[in-house]
Amino acid sequence: MTSRPVRITVVGGSRCDAETASLAERVGQEIARGGGILISGGLGGVMEAASRGARLAGGVTVGILPGPHADDANEFVKIPIVTDMGQARNVINVLSGNAVIALPGMEGTLSEIATALKSGIPTVALGAWSDVAGVIPATTPEEAVRLAFERARESAK
Amino acid sequence: MTSRPVRITVVGGSRCDAETASLAERVGQEIARGGGILISGGLGGVMEAASRGARLAGGVTVGILPGPHADDANEFVKIPIVTDMGQARNVINVLSGNAVIALPGMEGTLSEIATALKSGIPTVALGAWSDVAGVIPATTPEEAVRLAFERARESAK
């Protein structure tokens, strides 16, 4: 078979303001345009906005859910993965990406960034988190996605 | 968005004989032809044969891996999900399907069937396991997939 599409994991708050949602949607859109698969935690806020951007651009979206029901996924998740593992699903979410893009969020997002860095997965920060040692800062969604694809291909996981 | 594709999880041995591989490949093919997404554990044997059948028929295949490396997935897995959770990934594998089709396997397969039954996920048995209370026996790959789609739609997860 031909090689697999690049998988980019997008993490961020399960609730977010309109500005962050707009950034997330553009991130999702760019991932889809670049031929990548968008992985997220499948719920609301940044996860939903990024999934929306990717789906509307014709992309494939995977949502790795913390609960036992596929229906908890937002409507833009094409493929829900049902873990019923609560916060432990954050680890799967991160490990499944060739790179991670982190948008604003709370402690859950921070734990995902820390897990990614520990695992050596390239992690791009957009709109927050640029003070965490090891993350790659970006200033626009387009730059964030470009950096994520570049690093994902380098790490060639 | 339009409704999601049906997800069918195929479980069975990580090594298998040619006859079982042929059954598994036809199962994967029928799932893809029916517009379903094939979910498996992503490794060899039944998982690889079913994924091969689905991919060659143009379908989407997800492999939920026990280890930390996406490259452990067989070449017919389009979307690897990296859990690094060993046997616990069997639970995710099962919960993520709207229905399960079980082919011959060993204890790992039995644990997946038991998990599916406990979770109320319709479970079709092909070529083995028909003695486990609660499974739905099928005699051909085509019948197994037809039953799986029917039950998946009824349970409307």
Place this chain on the structure above:
Amino acid sequence: MTSRPVRITVVGGSRCDAETASLAERVGQEIARGGGILISGGLGGVMEAASRGARLAGGVTVGILPGPHADDANEFVKIPIVTDMGQARNVINVLSGNAVIALPGMEGTLSEIATALKSGIPTVALGAWSDVAGVIPATTPEEAVRLAFERARESAK
């Protein structure tokens, strides 16, 4: 430090009849008398009866819980382990024992037996499951615990 106590995992239904509860309680009692640590899923039925037997005999009981709250543990669990991982906690439950004793139960118990067998953990069956290939049948709680300790020490995990 001196060597660790043997850990025996007891699995079985989260509800059970009085006869099975009595068997489970005697199993727990014997494990404690033998200086073993009792591991269970921490909830009701067989888990509670076995934990009761062990605690009343002065033993240490660990309960590996599926939900997010330590208070879900039955009152005879001394050390609750909180997984919030649903059925995936069954895998931890089994892997943490040097041997497993299985009493009557449903699909959850079957999945634990299958997981133990797959992992090469000696598995003694009491009152049910003797038809599963690979389990070691016992006819009394005393025999079950004796066999479990013997095999646990042989496997010397």
Place this chain on the structure above:
Amino acid sequence: MTSRPVRITVVGGSRCDAETASLAERVGQEIARGGGILISGGLGGVMEAASRGARLAGGVTVGILPGPHADDANEFVKIPIVTDMGQARNVINVLSGNAVIALPGMEGTLSEIATALKSGIPTVALGAWSDVAGVIPATTPEEAVRLAFERARESAK
């Protein structure tokens, strides 16, 4: 039964300098003297030093291991819990404590602090992490353990 002992989870680097090891050992000692159960990730560095302190003071130590082998636990772990779930075991480690004490460490430690804060588990920082919003800073092992017990009893999980 009487009420359960308080469980304090100690997190920190799997390697550490002598000064941090000394702090960790005193933390473990104080937990045991206070009648608490020490929970850790069961490996080296801070985990081993804290477990050593607790065991030498007569306490009970639990080690929640990332791999499939109980023998990976350091020698001061009395009760190894075998998860075979890699980094996801960090979540269990944290959720199983009534309070968390964080010593110096790397990204794994940060992910545990973030998980604790997200779950509302009181988190005391000793020797590092005092800049993370929400943690409770302490300046000595004795103060850290006193604060942890106080907050654990207040949260009365």
